[in-house]
Amino acid sequence: GNSVTQMEGPVTLSEEAFLTINCTYTATGYPSLFWYVQYPGEGLQLLLKATKADDKGSNKGFEATYRKETTSFHLEKGSVQVSDSAVYFCALHGSSNTGKLIFGQGTTLQVKP
Amino acid sequence: GAVVSQHPSWVICKSGTSVKIECRSLDFQATTMFWYRQFPKQSLMLMATSNEGSKATYEQGVEKDKFLINHASLTLSTLTVTSAHPEDSSFYICSASSPSGSSNEQFFGPGTRLTVL
Numbered sequence: 084g085n086s087v088t089q090m091e092g093p094v095t096l097s098e099e100a101f102l103t104i105n106c107t108y109t110a111t112g113y114p115s116l117f118w119y120v121q122y123p124g125e126g127l128q129l130l131l132k133a134t135k136a137d138d139k140g141s142n143k144g145f146e147a148t149y150r151k152e153t154t155s156f157h158l159e160k161g162s163v164q165v166s167d168s169a170v171y172f173c174a175l176h177g178s179s180n181t182g183k184l185i186f187g188q189g190t191t192l193q194v195k196p
Numbered sequence: 197g198a199v200v201s202q203h204p205s206w207v208i209c210k211s212g213t214s215v216k217i218e219c220r221s222l223d224f225q226a227t228t229m230f231w232y233r234q235f236p237k238q239s240l241m242l243m244a245t246s247n248e249g250s251k252a253t254y255e256q257g258v259e260k261d262k263f264l265i266n267h268a269s270l271t272l273s274t275l276t277v278t279s280a281h282p283e284d285s286s287f288y289i290c291s292a293s294s295p296s297g298s299s300n301e302q303f304f305g306p307g308t309r310l311t312v313l
Contacts, residue, residue, distance in 0.1 A: 126305050
């Protein structure tokens with residue numbers, strides 16, 4: 084079945100450091116891929132998405148490229164801020180169109196000033 | 197656009213009572229809504245998929261008689277936790293998708309924190 088694996092956290096960085104959160108997936112067909120962010124005590128917000136191979140999703144300085152050859156969708160940001168501290172979830176929606184999202188386990192990012 | 201609200205945002209109840217959580221899509225019609233449960237520092241666990249006007253589809257291991265889901269309109273779905281017990285304490289999150297949405301995007305509510313004493 085479909086699955087998503089994220090790097091384990093927590094990830095602790097200093098402000099302005101470079102961020103990478105790894106995400107790999109297993110899926111049949113051509114899934115859509117997502118990154119969601121969850122701030123403390125809140126629900127999930129869509130950060131970015133990519134719907135086909137080689138697409139790059141970007142938002143608020145974050146980027147992720149849909150790599151079918153490596154089945155990856157790593158999240159990157161060139162310079163993190165304290166306000167980026169949150170939990171980040173990688174997710175996929177399979178091509179079977181059930182509407183279900185499959186989430187990774189989440190990665191906690193803590194940015195220190 | 198694409199705002200989803202939940203009510204209440206938090207609730208404390210006594211063991212044995214029932215609690216209803218509402219999920220509303222404020223500016224779009226949601227043919228499908230999803231209910232998730234999240235334990236502290238863990239990922240979201242899909243509980244059920246709710247389609248307007250039909251019975252919800254529950255994930256394996258989720259008790260449908262305990263977690264009653266109703267999706268009576270295109271903008272409202274409710275989750276009722278019946279005879280709640282302390283182990284039901286969790287963060288419940290709903291999401292909604294629209295038939296006009298792209299790439300099957302789901303829009304998430306802010307979540308409801310349930311504490312059962």
